[in-house]
Amino acid sequence: xxxxxxxxxxxxxxxxxxxxxxxxxxxxxxxxxxxxxxxxxxxxxxxxxxxxxxxxxxxxxxxxxxxxxxxxxxxxxxxxxxxxxxxxxxxxxxxxxxxxxxxxxxxxxxxxxxxx
Amino acid sequence: xxxxxxxxxxxxxxxxxxxxxxxxxxxxxxxxxxxxxxxxxxxxxxxxxxxxxxxxxxxxxxxxxxxxxxxxxxxxxxxxxxxxxxxxxxxxxxxxxxxxxxxxxxxxxx
Numbered sequence: 001x002x003x004x005x006x007x008x009x010x011x012x013x014x015x016x017x018x019x020x021x022x023x024x025x026x027x028x029x030x031x032x033x034x035x036x037x038x039x040x041x042x043x044x045x046x047x048x049x050x051x052x053x054x055x056x057x058x059x060x061x062x063x064x065x066x067x068x069x070x071x072x073x074x075x076x077x078x079x080x081x082x083x084x085x086x087x088x089x090x091x092x093x094x095x096x097x098x099x100x101x102x103x104x105x106x107x108x109x110x111x112x113x114x115x116x
Numbered sequence: 117x118x119x120x121x122x123x124x125x126x127x128x129x130x131x132x133x134x135x136x137x138x139x140x141x142x143x144x145x146x147x148x149x150x151x152x153x154x155x156x157x158x159x160x161x162x163x164x165x166x167x168x169x170x171x172x173x174x175x176x177x178x179x180x181x182x183x184x185x186x187x188x189x190x191x192x193x194x195x196x197x198x199x200x201x202x203x204x205x206x207x208x209x210x211x212x213x214x215x216x217x218x219x220x221x222x223x224x225x226x
Contacts (some may be wrong), residue, residue: 003159033212042219043202048212055211090160097212101148101167105214107160 002026004093004108012114018079021111025072025093032074033097033105034066037088046089049074050097078113086115118143120205122217129193130225137188137220139177139203148206149186150214151177155199163188163201173197193224 005024013019025032033056034046045058049068066076072093078085092105119142129135141147151163164172166179166186177188186203200221204214 031212033214035214043214043216045213045215050211056213058213092212092214094212098148098206098214099209099211104150104162104165105212106162107152109159 004091004106006089006091006108006111008111009109010112010114012116013081014116015081015083017081018077019081019113021076021078021089021091021113023074023076023091023093023108025074025091026106029093029095029106030072031094031097032068032072033092033094034074034076035090035092036060037090037110038086043090046076048097055097081115083115086113088112118147118205118207118210118215120203120215120217122201122203122220124220125218126221126223128223128225131195132192135190135193135197135222135224137201137203137222139186139188139217141184141186141203141205143184143205143207145208149177149179150204150206151175151186151188152202152204152216153199154202160202193222195224195226198222198224 007022031050033048048056052068063079068074088110090110091108094105121140149166153163154160202219203217
């Protein structure tokens with residue numbers, strides 16, 4: 001089975017711009033979660049999508065948004081970029097969003113976003 | 117609220133020595149606990165989870181609900197175990213959310 005893929009792998013943007021990141025889950029996985037990883041804050045949960053619906057959201061401002069398509073692929077958008085948004089953005093997929101005890105999240109390689 | 121604490125940011129041992137990476141959690145319900153590992157230039161990958169109760173690469177972890185701990189242990193460390201280790205918790209209806217500790221960088225010296 002192919003693993004979770006994320007595109008692009010690297011992005012450089014300037015303050016005020018917006019950016020869209022893409023995630024393709026493992027085949028058969030319907031849940032996609034997004035995390036932000038920074039040296040200072042570690043891994044923080046952004047949101048989770050299941051069957052095209054956002055079911056869970058972390059404590060991030062409304063500039064961070066996402067969506068999921070009918071094929072379970074997901075995109076994450078950050079508008080009005082700030083310097084502090086520079087981070088590694090990880091996507092993880094699972095069958096049902098850890099709703100069953102045997103479910104597991106598998107992570108993609110991440111997109112490294114640098115905001116100048 | 118869910119919280120995971122890994123008290124050691126850095127841990128150094130010599131090859132063949134025992135290693136224990138500490139993890140404490142705070143959660144009012146019945147948690148699912150995981151250890152993830154990230155080797156240099158590789159993606160985050162699951163090492164083990166408490167419900168499977170299996171040993172992966174010689175590592176084991178026991179959930180101690182009384183002490184709210186889920187420490188990761190290996191009796192004889194190998195150089196290839198050098199990596200960043202994250203303890204993570206999933207709970208209740210918090211769909212798709214893992215709460216991670218800050219991570220411990222393990223270095224195994226030859």
